Amino acid sequence: MEQERPGQLGHRPAEVVELPASTAPPVDVALEELEFVYAYIFARVGNRADAEDLTQQVALKAIPRLREGASQGAIRSYLFATARSALASFWSARFGLPEEELREDTWVDSNQPEPAGESVERVERILSQLPSNYRKLLELRFLRGYSLKEVAAELGTTLGGIKVMQLRALRAAARVAGNG
């Protein structure tokens, strides 16, 4: 995994890397790149069903480029630009807001795949800035797979109380992400 210095997290300039021409069949090249696209999308929508739908949309749009015999670097840039656009449409359709309002400015996006684990580090950084009860709730619920009932038992509160606390914790996490 690529090593990052703390000061560079989330602020790394996009690198333009022209990859050598691949001798692999175009479909294999596309699949290799789409694996990165899938990870990129999954990290933003959080569920497999939507991640697969969006990745498929991206793949469909890439087919003409593949037929043109574009280089792997060009295909990658195109796929990630398309993925960002698909994500903007995804959130826009759900919230009924213009896409410009939903660009995820707080999360640095580039035309390159994220190093494995970068999304995890980013989330950990947000969690680390939350009050301990919020952090614990979100860790148990999202990272350790506890049901809400189990989280309530662990934190010694009621189910209704834990739902409200989850709402407040996620709002607090969104504020931290927005300030990051």
Place this chain on the structure above:
Amino acid sequence: MGERDERKAAERLDRLVGDALAGRHLKATPSDAADREAIQVAARLAGVRDGYPRMTSAFRRRLTGLLERGEPPRVLNRRAALAAGLGLAAGAVGDAVASPLSGQLEGLVAARRAPAPAPSPHVQSTPKRPTIEPRPELSRWWDTGLHVADLADGIPHRVTAGAIGAFLVRRGDTVTGMSSVCTHYPCELIWQEDKKLLNCPCHNLAFDVDGQSTKENYALPALPYVRVRVSADGRVEVLGT
């Protein structure tokens, strides 16, 4: 925001979170716009729960077809989908569908901690159930990076062996491997700790820890076994491609 409104928003957000964690589509609507940042951060949190995500073998196969044909896949009817699900689950990768399973493979395929370096799979006579057998020329044993002690008793642990996805379940000294693909639709199953079930996010069907369908009236085929072996020092390996 009043207390009542906050409780309502909390209920709504929890439903969205529950869907995301179960691998289902995010059903946010314009009425959720006020909490969009919280929903997006919830999606981010849900997106890292499995570490670095990879496409499932079933989805990869679908994309391959899409790229080769250059057109969107047709909508499957129930019969075709069931056939596809069965085919993928039984075959995973390799041509288990085309190659009849030999009699010696029926039954439980599990591995115990081996006294000898190369243990053979432990085979029982019942129940009758297929085992994924990749083509010999393509197959290889994959080190899962897990030690027997890493597997909690009775809790499925998902691993991949090349293009084959499997759940490993340890019962005492015995580790059993089974396909991680639903036998209904070719969707990857998700372990639900609270219900102790392997749930299919595509149609909300479930399998128990032994890979048996929990649906009583229309039981799905059990999850095919995947070959597992445990080395003398306790490392768990899965036969994949």
